[in-house]
Amino acid sequence: MPNLIPRVRFAPSPTGMLHVGNARTALYNWLFARHAGGDFVLRIEDTDVERSEVRYEAQLIEDLRWLGLDWNEGPVIGGPYAPYRQSERLEIYRQHTQQLLLESKAYRCFCTAEELEQERESAVREQRTQVYSGKCRTVTVTEAEKRCSAGEPFAVRLAVPHSPLRFHDIVRGDVEFASDAVGDFIVVRSSGIPVYNYVVTIDDALMRITHVIRGDDHISNTPRQVAIYQAFGWNLPQFAHLSTILGSDRERLSKRHGATSVASFREMGILPEALANYLALLGWGAEGGTRETFTREELIQEFKLERVTPSPALFDWDKLHWLNRHAIKHSPLPELRTLAWPYFSARGWMPMQSSPSERVVQWFDRVLALFLPAVDQLQQVPDKAASLWHLPAATEEDAAILASEAGKRVTRAFAAKINSEVGLLTPQRFKELMNELKAETGAKGKDLFHPVRIILTGSHSGPDFDKLIPLFEEGSQLDLPAHVLSVRERVNAFCV
Numbered sequence: 001m002p003n004l005i006p007r008v009r010f011a012p013s014p015t016g017m018l019h020v021g022n023a024r025t026a027l028y029n030w031l032f033a034r035h036a037g038g039d040f041v042l043r044i045e046d047t048d049v050e051r052s053e054v055r056y057e058a059q060l061i062e063d064l065r066w067l068g069l070d071w072n073e074g075p076v077i078g079g080p081y082a083p084y085r086q087s088e089r090l091e092i093y094r095q096h097t098q099q100l101l102l103e104s105k106a107y108r109c110f111c112t113a114e115e116l117e118q119e120r121e122s123a124v125r126e127q128r129t130q131v132y133s134g135k136c137r138t139v140t141v142t143e144a145e146k147r148c149s150a151g152e153p154f155a156v157r158l159a160v161p162h163s164p165l166r167f168h169d170i171v172r173g174d175v176e177f178a179s180d181a182v183g184d185f186i187v188v189r190s191s192g193i194p195v196y197n198y199v200v201t202i203d204d205a206l207m208r209i210t211h212v213i214r215g216d217d218h219i220s221n222t223p224r225q226v227a228i229y230q231a232f233g234w235n236l237p238q239f240a241h242l243s244t245i246l247g248s249d250r251e252r253l254s255k256r257h258g259a260t261s262v263a264s265f266r267e268m269g270i271l272p273e274a275l276a277n278y279l280a281l282l283g284w285g286a287e288g289g290t291r292e293t294f295t296r297e298e299l300i301q302e303f304k305l306e307r308v309t310p311s312p313a314l315f316d317w318d319k320l321h322w323l324n325r326h327a328i329k330h331s332p333l334p335e336l337r338t339l340a341w342p343y344f345s346a347r348g349w350m351p352m353q354s355s356p357s358e359r360v361v362q363w364f365d366r367v368l369a370l371f372l373p374a375v376d377q378l379q380q381v382p383d384k385a386a387s388l389w390h391l392p393a394a395t396e397e398d399a400a401i402l403a404s405e406a407g408k409r410v411t412r413a414f415a416a417k418i419n420s421e422v423g424l425l426t427p428q429r430f431k432e433l434m435n436e437l438k439a440e441t442g443a444k445g446k447d448l449f450h451p452v453r454i455i456l457t458g459s460h461s462g463p464d465f466d467k468l469i470p471l472f473e474e475g476s477q478l479d480l481p482a483h484v485l486s487v488r489e490r491v492n493a494f495c496v
Contacts, residue, residue: 006038007210010064010071011200013045014057017261020315021215021245021253023067024279028242029213030069031280031303041207042074044085047199052087063262067272068296073207081207086199093194096202096232097156097187105231106187108144108154109136131183132157156188158198158227165223170211170240170305177223185224197221201228209237213305216241240305243283244312253315269339269378270320274327278320282313292319293326321376328372333365340368340378347382349389349482360478363471370467388475389482391458391493398454409441410451411494418491424473425487427466434465455494456487 010026012018033040042064046052061075073079083089100106109132111119116132123130137159139147148154165177187198204212204225219241229236245253253260265275277294286294286302294302328336341364344350350364371384386392394402401407417433418425438448450460457468475484485493 004208004210006033006036007041007208008033008038008213009041009043009204009207009209010069011043011045011203012060013048013051014053014060015048015051016056017263018060018063019260020262020265020275020279021260023063023262023275024245024282025214025242026064026069027067027276027279028284028303028305028308031299032211032213032305033072034300035303038210039072040069041079041081041209042071042084043203043207044075045196045200046085046087047193047196049087049193059263063266066266067262067276086203089199089203090194092206093188093199093202097194100158100187100231101156104141104159106156106158107137107139107184108148109157109184109186110139110144110147110152110154111136129181129183131180132185134184137184153190155186155190157184158187158224158231160184160227161230165226167222167226167236167239169219170238171243171308171310172219172241175219175222179227182223182227185227187228197224198228201225204237205229205232205234211238211240211305213240214242216244216310240308241310242308243310245282246312246314248315250312250314267379269343269375269380270324271327271331271339271378273331274320274324277327278323281319282315283311284308293323324376325373328375328378333368336368336372336378337361337365340372340381343379343382344385347482349382349480351481357479360480363474363478366467367471370463370471387457387459387462388471388484391485391490394454394458398450398458398460401450401460402454406441406443406447407451410437410443410448411455413437413441414452414455415491415495418488421488424477425469426473427469430465430469430487456490 008029010022010029012022012026030040032038042061044057046057057075064071071077073081074084078084097106101108111132119133120130122128136157144154160179160182162179165179165182167175169175185197186195188194203209222239222241226236247253262275266272273296276296276299277292280294280299280303281292284303284307286307338353341350341353344364345352350356351360356364367385367388368381371381374384375381402411414433414437417437421429421433434448434452437452438444441448446460453462453465454460456465456472462468469487472485472487472490476486476489478484
């Protein structure tokens with residue numbers, strides 16, 4: 001391999017949402033390129049016409065940008081090896097097929113589907129590898145041309161040499177496949193559509209890709225691609241096959257394990273830096289192996305393919321949530337406000353974010369500062385802050401606290417004191433009222449505070465009163481789509 005600037009590619013098919021496994025592949029390619037000062041190419045593999053959709057391409061581009069993965073060449077920005085959509089490169093593939101046929105490195109196969117099925121069934125009965133027998137390899141060029149002219153349908157197969165197909169894998173070491181385990185495989189279907197292994201190899205070669213970094217489900221594709229490289233006389237790239245990501249049941253991660261698409265994590269309120277940090281750790285570790293939190297710049301500096309493990313990686317929600325809490329803690333409040341606000345707007349509690357007043361913004365920032373430390377995902381914040389707008393029904397435990405003698409005594413006295421107050425209640429005045437309540441009722445500790453907290457929040461546990469009281473009182477004065485209950489309104493609602 002010539003000593004060239006490293007060039008890697010991420011080549012997704014726009015047939016569905018971007019899965020976290022593919023996102024990790026994109027991330028590793030991007031980190032490798034950025035660490036080595038090379039190029040990261042985005043290529044859209046959309047030759048599956050029936051399943052490919054423009055909306056999926058748009059979504060994956062949006063997801064990559066959200067993760068912070070930019071590309072040097074590809075859709076939208078172009079590049080020296082354009083076009084970067086396979087559907088726009090069909091003429092390139094056709095020309096290369098003609099070259100292989102002229103050089104007798106490929107041949108036309110006229111076998112019908114029924115004949116191929118008979119071959120497969122014979123191989124199964126005889127316990128042989130289920131590969132094509134190669135019988136059309138002996139059809140002369142003259143005969144093939146004659147049959148083509150007569151309109152007989154055909155596929156194009158690569159004439160694979162009878163020698164081992166070898167490649168070196170940076171993650172797994174030297175790998176070898178016997179050629180008879182591969183057989184003369186199809187490169188162009190009878191429909192005229194070239195197959196995946198064929199077009200991806202041509203694209204990688206023509207786009208000067210030096211390293212092919214992808215999931216280990218592609219290992220079985222690699223010998224076919226090696227054979228195609230050899231047929232054209234091209235140098236092999238370096239390969240690195242990444243381990244499988246497993247769910248909690250140690251089966252391949254799928255929808256049954258919960259969210260698996262990048263878009264779904266984004267909707268939950270997982271921050272992009274947290275997801276990128278977590279995906280990087282699924283099969284890779286920095287020198288020393290103990291550090292787990294990285295900025296994007298630190299990942300670039302530390303990332304090396306030699307540190308990637310071949311062992312399957314287990315998707316751990318607890319660890320992702322821990323990293324997300326870390327990311328939330330270190331994110332600027334204005335950024336978190338922008339991300340969290342829509343969750344409240346969706347419930348009709350906050351106005352649309354277009355032009356809220358400065359007073360509303362400042363109040364909402366204090367809501368976030370109070371409740372964000374208690375969440376794993378941003379979508380959970382409204383549930384944590386829900387008592388600002390409405391009081392949930394008391395649990396059996398809380399109802400028992402209120403029904404006790406101490407509870408009844410405290411709630412009656414507290415209601416009377418609150419209703420005798422004039423104007424907004426300050427934290428200092430609330431503290432004075434609680435001291436008066438303690439003296440009048442003789443209650444103290446949880447006997448004093450639990451009934452009051454249940455009245456005000458619907459639960460006997462929660463944030464400190466000195467932070468909650470201003471949110472109740474000042475929030476009730478704001479012009480919001482849903483009214484925030486003041487302390488007096490809460491007490492009166494409880495008494496009713």
